[in-house]
Amino acid sequence: MSRSRPVTITITGAGGQIGYALLFRIASGALLGPDTAVRLNLLEIPQGLRAAEGAALELQDSAFPLLAHVEVTADPAVAFEGANAALLVGARPRTAGMERGDLLEANGGIFGPQGRAINDHAADDVRVVVVGNPANTNALIAASHAPDVPNERFTALTRLDHNRALGQLAAAVSTPVGGIRGVTIWGNHSATQFPDVAHATADGDPVPALLAARLGGTDAAHEWLADHFIPRVARRGAEIIEVRGSSSVASAASATIDHMRNWMLGTGERGRTSAAIWSNGEYGVAEGVISSFPVVAEGGAWSVVEGLGVDAFARERIDASVAELVDEREAVRALGLI
Numbered sequence: 001m002s003r004s005r006p007v008t009i010t011i012t013g014a015g016g017q018i019g020y021a022l023l024f025r026i027a028s029g030a031l032l033g034p035d036t037a038v039r040l041n042l043l044e045i046p047q048g049l050r051a052a053e054g055a056a057l058e059l060q061d062s063a064f065p066l067l068a069h070v071e072v073t074a075d076p077a078v079a080f081e082g083a084n085a086a087l088l089v090g091a092r093p094r095t096a097g098m099e100r101g102d103l104l105e106a107n108g109g110i111f112g113p114q115g116r117a118i119n120d121h122a123a124d125d126v127r128v129v130v131v132g133n134p135a136n137t138n139a140l141i142a143a144s145h146a147p148d149v150p151n152e153r154f155t156a157l158t159r160l161d162h163n164r165a166l167g168q169l170a171a172a173v174s175t176p177v178g179g180i181r182g183v184t185i186w187g188n189h190s191a192t193q194f195p196d197v198a199h200a201t202a203d204g205d206p207v208p209a210l211l212a213a214r215l216g217g218t219d220a221a222h223e224w225l226a227d228h229f230i231p232r233v234a235r236r237g238a239e240i241i242e243v244r245g246s247s248s249v250a251s252a253a254s255a256t257i258d259h260m261r262n263w264m265l266g267t268g269e270r271g272r273t274s275a276a277i278w279s280n281g282e283y284g285v286a287e288g289v290i291s292s293f294p295v296v297a298e299g300g301a302w303s304v305v306e307g308l309g310v311d312a313f314a315r316e317r318i319d320a321s322v323a324e325l326v327d328e329r330e331a332v333r334a335l336g337l338i
């Protein structure tokens with residue numbers, strides 16, 4: 001997709017860590033390719049403005065030919081003006097003593113007004129991905145404040161979980177990561193998520209059979225999936241925090257770019273991936289939550305890949321993660337945030 005006018009991309013929390021990792025890759029063409037110029041609107045809160053302004057100086061110093069303009073602001077109305085893509089990264093982190101309800105409430109104070117500003121100022125084709133946690137429910141809050149924007153335009157990031165699953169599987173079956181297909185992340189971007197490999201292949205061979213051959217039978221493969229693979233992927237964020245000393249940054253930025261690139265340009269030959277999108281009840285997922293599904297993108301729209309078999313093991317795990325999303329929705333509803 002080559003456009004004559006620059007594409008406007010708004011990044012919130014642009015002065016933070018993920019913001020810093022995103023900006024230079026987007027400006028170099030990693031999101032929309034080598035023929036599409038971009039305008040970057042960087043939104044920060046007042047205390048984050050200097051960091052975003054510093055990043056803007058460095059963007060200028062990088063002389064990216066595709067970078068048409070950079071705007072740094074603390075005003076959501078300015079930041080979302082004409083936005084074709086909105087990457088909502090800035091969020092209120094959980095701090096000591098904060099209950100889950102406090103976290104949802106604090107983030108409601110961010111994602112409600114941002115949803116409203118998107119509604120009032122973004123371009124008609126705006127596409128939104130929420131990265132800031134709790135990402136799925138923050139996306140729901142934003143969507144509910146943007147009545148003029150179709151719900152399908154609000155998504156949350158589970159591509160990082162998807163990529164983590166690819167990395168773990170590639171190592172387990174000794175196949176380059178590019179050969180793995182058909183993995184799905186279901187549900188919430190949280191420890192309840194379900195990374196599902198029942199339909200995955202490695203270089204065309206079914207992953208469950210490859211694992212059984214390597215691990216000594218289907219029971220051993222099942223045990224490895226249930227006791228090692230699933231918790232490792234689902235808790236990878238915590239593992240990164242423990243090892244690195246702070247939460248994932250470059251991999252989160254990379255996954256955010258993967259998500260938006262696939263959404264805007266299509267999933268193409270690599271086919272299906274995972275994204276948290278508005279549920280219309282597919283696979284028995286409650287309607288009106290933003291849940292991760294197996295998806296493809298074409299013509300600028302995500303669609304759920306239908307018809308995959310879901311066995312009892314998968315059903316239980318999908319239902320548990322969706323139940324958490326429904327609980328979060330009830331909590332923000334009770335707080336008057338949606």
Ligand SMILES: NC(=O)c1ccc[n+]([C@@H]2O[C@H](COP(=O)([O-])OP(=O)(O)OC[C@H]3O[C@@H](n4cnc5c(N)ncnc54)[C@H](O)[C@@H]3O)[C@@H](O)[C@H]2O)c1
Nearest residue numbers: 013015016017018044045048090091131132133157160252
């Ligand atoms: N979905 C995922 O896969 C995933 C992965 C990693 C991190 N995350 C989440 O991404 C978020 C950002 O992570 P980070 O490492 O960049 O954090 P960070 O603290 O380095 O940066 C966050 C930035 O957001 C800004 N900010 C806060 N409120 C804002 C608002 N209302 N408007 C604009 N900016 C605002 C802060 O000033 C800060 O500069 C966190 O919520 C983190 O948990 C999600």
Ligand SMILES: O=C(O)C[C@H](O)C(=O)O
Nearest residue numbers: 133236237238240247248
């Ligand atoms: O920021 C976090 O809590 C972790 C993050 O969501 C991740 O999955 O790496």
